[in-house]
Amino acid sequence: MVAFPQALGMLSYSDFSALVNKTFPGKKILPVIARIITSETLLLRVHPKGESGACAAACAALTAAVCAGSADTEAVVMFEQTGTDGQPDTVIAQDTDNSRRLAVVWNTKINELQVIGSGGYLFEGKFDIP
Secondary structure (H helix, E strand, O other): OEEOOOOHHHOOHHHHHHHHHHHOOOOOOOOEEEEEEEOOEEEEEEOOOOHHHHHHHHHHHHHHHHHOOOOOOEEEEEEOOOOOOOOHHHHHHHOOOOOOEEEEEEEOOOOEEEEEEOOOOOOOOOOOOO
16 A cells, blocks of 8 residues: 655555555555655655565555656656655665665556666665574
8 A cells, every 4th residue: 555645754664564464464565654755756755564564565655656646657666765864865865785675667558667776775774593
């Protein structure tokens, strides 16, 4: 589920995630907060689960933005880090190895999505290894 808040501070990721989980109890839904930087650049705040979570979030954000008339059918999707100020320049500056960017293309004629990227960034945080 993708949300495009008008002002970044209007909707926190935790509040949006709680609302989605309350609305669809027991369903596996990946909440995504997206900001359209340009018609070809999207900035996402998401907590992807598994290897395909980042790709699914990128595809969902692009298709929602295209359907809303806010983006082209090709975009670079950047993943915002926790604690950044939400400014694209900051995200780009910290992404020195392009691991927080995915290129997404939606071929609307055959309704096919393709995601291309390094796949370097999938998790941020701490976990215990059993």
